[in-house]
Structure formats: structure tokens, C-alpha cells
Amino acid sequence: MGATGSIGRSTLDVVARHPDRFHVVAVTANSKVDELAALTVQCRAGFAAIADASLATALRERLRRLGSDAKVLSGSAGLLEVATLETVDAVMAAIVGAAGLAPTLAAARAGKRLLLANKEALVMAGPIFMDIVREHKVLLLPIDSEHNAIFQCLPASLNGQGPETRGVRRILLTGSGGPFRARARSELQNVTPDEACAHPTWAMGRKISVDSATMMNKGLEIIEAHWLFGAPAEAIQVVIHPQSVVHSMVEYIDGSVIAQMGNPDMRTPISQALAYPERMDAGVGALDLFSIGTLNFEQPDFNRFPALRLAYWALAQGGSAPAIMNAANEIAVAAFLRGAIGFLDVVTIIEDTLAVLPVTPLRELGDVMAADSEARAEANRAVDRRARSAA
């Protein structure tokens, strides 16, 4: 799911290296008809699902011209259908943002092995998401490089339900610091979307690239780590590590610190999760420690990157706070990417939205969706106010 994206393409690259092990049942995209059709043919998928239902006919025609007889599905129902097909064993959840929540949960309810890149889904619906994972005994494998690293630094549990976390003192969540790690706040308001998306160590989709620049990505990852590993906020320490070689660490009560290292290439975590508990070639070159030479570690700066503080706050509030934060972030990032607001306005809009909306408990999925849509509406109003005052 999200085959045309950065994670989607890396996944198909890994899968194509192992035709003996994997067969692609279905691929999905939001609206890129030509790219989705080309990928469908390339990986011989039997199903292609397009979220924008108005493009189903165009996709069908394009596939016919390419000589493919893949079945076309569309809309949210189409995404849910491919996520739960009988012939599917594993689902790569790589749709960006809240749009991925429903198909990701559908895959979990169907008991599929779930490879989770779509961190926003877990952030917004944490307790409900994890209840479904437990209830349906889902093998949940994190794809986010940090969480995949933490997973690899933990022993497998005896009951097969998530990794064993007894004896852990802290999770050391590394982050490169993004493209503006060394910039003063005063230099940031006028940076362009392209500058914000020019990540020093990772090539990624534009939304997560902006998240990395504001460090909201690390904020989302704090909440993601909380749900995946049951770690309280005070046991999750963000560590700035500009080289992106150590992908995260686990500190144990006996003083041991175990790190997972590798080149910054998402094909490593993707491959780890696809092959788990085995290992297979990911097409990633060996880590050249001699050319890297030095690894640096720094304290995160909460004043220059207030998104980190907001995320800890939202996690402490619990309930709908992370969903509100996530939704406001999605609206603000989209507004920044289309040039409607400045870079520093992104986090201000999230703060304003969190300040206005009450935090409510999450009892069922409807509560999550209500918080998400209210926060989107409120954040859109905040974007309009900023855009008007700047004009």
C-alpha cells in the first residue's frame, strides 16, 4: 500500500531480488495512474488499487494498453479489499499520513503480517491500533529505521507477541537532526520547501522530509516507540546523530547498550521485516566504517525544535492529543509545501490547534476520526489566518 512512494518503491526493489520467496499480490497508489500501471506490470501484481476512484477507468485503460489483465479496484473500499485478500500474507503499510489508517487496521484485523511504515496511523490511534494487534495476534514489524533498529536490539518474546522489553532502561532514539540541525531559528522562517526537503542523509517523500526538518518526525517517532515497545515517555531519549549510521539503541538495566548500525537505506529495515526471522540480501552495500571514521552524538535542542516538546506533551496528555497533533501537522505541512505559510508557521499552527481543541479519551475508532477531522478543520482555519496576515 503506497507502492508509488519512496518506501513502496524500495519495497518492490527488495522483493524483485527474491522472486523465489515473494509474489506481489496487489499494489496501491493515491492518484499516479501511469506509475501504478507500470509498477503493476513490472511486479506482475494481480490487483491494482487506486484511492482516487475517479481514476479507475483511466487505470483500467492504461493497464489494458500495457497488456495487463490485473484487476482494478478503487476508492477506500478498494484499498480495504486488497489489504485483506485471502492470498495476501503480508502487507506493507506505506501510505503517508492518516489516509493509511483504515487499510492498515483492516490488514491487522485480517491477521496479516504487518510491515508498518505509516507511523501516522499508530500515532493517531495508538491504544486502539495496539488492541487490534493483540486481539488478532498480528506480527507487527516496524519499518521506520529507528523502530526497526530498536526491534532488532530486543530479544524475541517467548510467546511470539512483540519483542521482549523486560530489562530495558531506556530507548535511545537517534535522529540526524534534519537539514536545519545547525541553523539558528532566525534563519528558518524563509526557507523554501525544496530546502526543507533536502535531507542530508535520507531520500524520502516530501511530507516526511518536512517533518524531519521541523523534527516533528522525531516527535511522531517518540509516540510510535511508546506504542510499539510499551515504553513510557521518560524512558525514550532522543539522541541527535548527524551521520545516520546508528539507527537507534536500547539501554539495559545492566549498563549494556545495544545499537543497530547500517547505511541509511530503507531497504535494510524493509528486508529485515520481509525475511524475519531470517535474513536476506537487501541490495545494500556494506557499511564502510573506515570511511565514516567518526560518529557524533548531541543533545536535542527543544528551543530551536519545539515540535519535540509538543510531541512529549501530546504523549503525556494521551487520548486524542496525538491525533490532533498529527492532523494539524499534516495540514500545516501541506500548506507549507504549497507555499501558503512559512516554515516556522508549521509548528505554530500545531500549537494553536492543540491549544484550542479539548483532549478527549479514545474509546473507539470513531473517536480518533472525530479528533482528526476537527483538528484538520481548526488547523485549516489557522493556516488561513496566517496566510491572510502574511499577504
Ligand code: NAD
Ligand atoms: P511518499 O509520499 O513517497 O509516498 C506515499 C504513498 O502513499 C504514495 O504511494 C501515494 O500514492 C500514497 N498515498 C498518498 N496519499 C494517499 C491517500 N490519500 N490514499 C491512498 N494512498 C495515498 O511517502 P514515503 O516517504 O514513502 O512515506 C510513506 C510512509 O512511510 C509515511 O508514513 C512515512 O512517515 C513513512 N516512512 C518513510 C520513510 C522514508 O524513507 N521514505 C522512512 C520512515 C518512515
Ligand code: MG
Ligand atoms: Mg525514522
